[in-house]
Every structure is written in structure tokens, then in C-alpha cells.
Amino acid sequence: ADAAPGPERIAVYQAQRDQAYQRRIRLARDLRYAAQYKELSAVYQPKLDLASGEVRQVEALMRWNHSELGPISPDEFITLAEQTGSIGMLTQWMMAAVASQLRNWIERGIHLQVAMNISARDLDDPQFPQRIEKMLQAQQISPDYLALEVTESAVMTDPERNLSSLRALRDLGIELAVDDYGTGYSSLATLKSLPVQDLKIDKSFVLQLAEGGDDAVIVKSTIELAHNMGLKVIAEGIENSHSLNWLKERHCDVAQGYFISRPLAVADLERWLDDTRGSFGVVEPT
Ligand code: C2E
Ligand code: MG
Ligand code: MG
Ligand code: MG
Numbered sequence: 001a002d003a004a005p006g007p008e009r010i011a012v013y014q015a016q017r018d019q020a021y022q023r024r025i026r027l028a029r030d031l032r033y034a035a036q037y038k039e040l041s042a043v044y045q046p047k048l049d050l051a052s053g054e055v056r057q058v059e060a061l062m063r064w065n066h067s068e069l070g071p072i073s074p075d076e077f078i079t080l081a082e083q084t085g086s087i088g089m090l091t092q093w094m095m096a097a098v099a100s101q102l103r104n105w106i107e108r109g110i111h112l113q114v115a116m117n118i119s120a121r122d123l124d125d126p127q128f129p130q131r132i133e134k135m136l137q138a139q140q141i142s143p144d145y146l147a148l149e150v151t152e153s154a155v156m157t158d159p160e161r162n163l164s165s166l167r168a169l170r171d172l173g174i175e176l177a178v179d180d181y182g183t184g185y186s187s188l189a190t191l192k193s194l195p196v197q198d199l200k201i202d203k204s205f206v207l208q209l210a211e212g213g214d215d216a217v218i219v220k221s222t223i224e225l226a227h228n229m230g231l232k233v234i235a236e237g238i239e240n241s242h243s244l245n246w247l248k249e250r251h252c253d254v255a256q257g258y259f260i261s262r263p264l265a266v267a268d269l270e271r272w273l274d275d276t277r278g279s280f281g282v283v284e285p286t
Helices: 007-034 072-082 087-107 119-126 128-138 152-157 159-171 186-192 213-230 241-249 266-276
Strands: 041-047 057-066 070-072 111-116 148-153 175-181 196-200 234-235 254-256
Touching: 007 057, 007 072, 041 087, 041 266, 057 072, 057 087, 057 266, 070 072, 072 196, 087 111, 087 119, 087 128, 111 175, 119 148, 119 152, 119 159, 119 234, 128 159, 148 152, 148 159, 152 159, 159 175, 186 213, 196 213, 213 234, 213 241, 234 241
Parallel strands: 057 111, 111 148, 148 175, 175 196, 196 234, 234 254
Antiparallel strands: 041 057, 041 254, 057 070
16 A cells, blocks of 8 residues: 655645746736737637638637746636636737737738637626727727637526626627537526527537547537527537548538647738638639
């Protein structure tokens, strides 16, 4: 049997815990200056419309390149921002970045819808829908150029509380998606009561589609149920052609994943759009 941890083991454990704690303190502090120091950027990942083979939408994803620590994962810094109250500021930064990018694209005849991720804390703020509206108006962008993705856990933790914000956003004409669907505990029936149009199936169910098994059953029935409820289905985490074809055959609406493209900086995305036109099995109209 294992002996009880000796003093050395405990010392190592405490040192690791202290280190993790110090990192949190530092990142939480530095995050407040990240925008000012121009350490934030937005990358865009294409979403493939499976029926037409066209890319009409991209998802905006935030990147933080810390001047000393290098790139920090969004899973780390977004969570930290939600816990320490700086998420509102990050969302504002992202909204401004997305709005000016949309303006630029529209002026150049590039018509893409951009989906932006928001957190539950954003929905708590009663001013949020209005701020989005003002930002779109300031850049003269029609609301149908914007979609917002809210994680299942965020909308479902307190659907009552989030409902008025979601309704206000929907009334503006903004498309709303439930992100990471399947990781929370909601029923599709509960979701149906929310003013959302899209269901985004979490990548954890899509990554192993090729192996069949439970995930394939879950994804298949989720697509069918969502369609019966009039929801558009988006799958994320498509890493191979098998998953892509599998989803296409089962009438999933939109696919996103490394097999199609990784998230890209603007210049790379524009090049990718030019290069891959029609290369996902659909002939471009002439
Ligand atoms: P998400 O919104 O579910 O975004 C999808 C994540 O999956 C992204 O990770 C994306 O890079 C990654 N991904 C895309 N295709 C594949 C694939 O084929 N395989 C695998 N393994 N992963 C894939 P990323 O960029 O690291 O972002 C992680 C999460 O951080 C996002 O999950 C989102 O919840 C959050 N996040 C990112 N940017 C923002 C933001 O601006 N605001 C907020 N509130 N959250 C954000
Ligand atoms: Mg998302
Ligand atoms: Mg997701
Ligand atoms: Mg996620």
C-alpha cells in the first residue's frame, strides 16, 4: 500500500499550488492592461454551409499574446476574466474589433456573418443589448451580419434571468446560438423556450464521430430533434473528412473544424477564402 505523503511530497504540492496561484494573480492583473498594450487580437474560423458548400460565416475567437509569457489559451484567460470581472471589458474590445472588421469587409464587398462569443456575465448586464445596438449603428452594420454564441451552461444556469437580454438581442435581429451544446444539463425542450435559432453541438461529441459508438448516436438524434424544433444545427470539431461527410449525410447544416480550417488572422482568412472557393465539393455558380 502507498505510504502517506511524506513532507517532501507535501512541499512539492504546496509549491505547485503557490505557483498556480501566483500565475492567476499575475494574469488577472495583466489582463486588465492587455488591450491597452495591444496584446489582444481576433482570429476568425470559417464555418462551412454543408448544403451549398459555401462559407458565409466565421467565428471570431480572441487571442492574448502576453508580452512575457507568450500566448495564453482562451480557456485559461476567458475563465479568469469571468471570475475576476474583466470579461465585460474583453467583450467590449471584441465587439469593437468585430464591428470594424465587418465595416472593412462590407466596404470591400466581402459579405461574411461574424459570430462572436459572449459570456453569461454579459447577459447579466442590462445595458449589453443596447451597447451592441449602438456599436452596430455607429459602424452602419445591419444586425444580420452578427451572430452571438452563448454556452449552454451560461444560458441554462439561469434561463429566466438571461431571457430578457436574449429577447432584446433577438429583437434587434441578431442571430443567437447555444454553444457547446451537450456539455450542460438542459433538455431541448427548455432550449426551445429560449429565443435562439442555432444549436452548436460541442466538439467533444464530434471529435470521435469516426469511431461510431455513443457519440454518433447522440449527434444523429440531436440533429433530428433540433431540426424538428426548427433550429439550425452547427457542429464544431470536424478534424477529418469522415466526420464532415458523416454530418453532411445526416443533414447537419453547418460544420466547423480544423479539417476545414483553423482559426486564421484576417489576411490568412481572406487568402483562404480565395483559394478554397468551391473546393468542398460544391461547384460555384458562374
Ligand atoms: P468555442 O466558442 O466553443 O470555440 C471553439 C473552440 O474550439 C476554439 O478554441 C477553436 O479554436 C477550437 N476548435 C475549432 N475547431 C476545432 C477542431 O477541429 N478541433 C479542436 N480540437 N478544436 C477546435 P479557442 O479559440 O481556444 O477558444 C476556446 C473557448 O474560449 C471558446 O470555445 C470560447 O468559449 C472561449 N472564447 C474564445 N474567444 C472568446 C471571446 O472573444 N469571448 C468569449 N466570451 N469567449 C471566447
Ligand atoms: Mg463559440
Ligand atoms: Mg463551442
Ligand atoms: Mg467551447
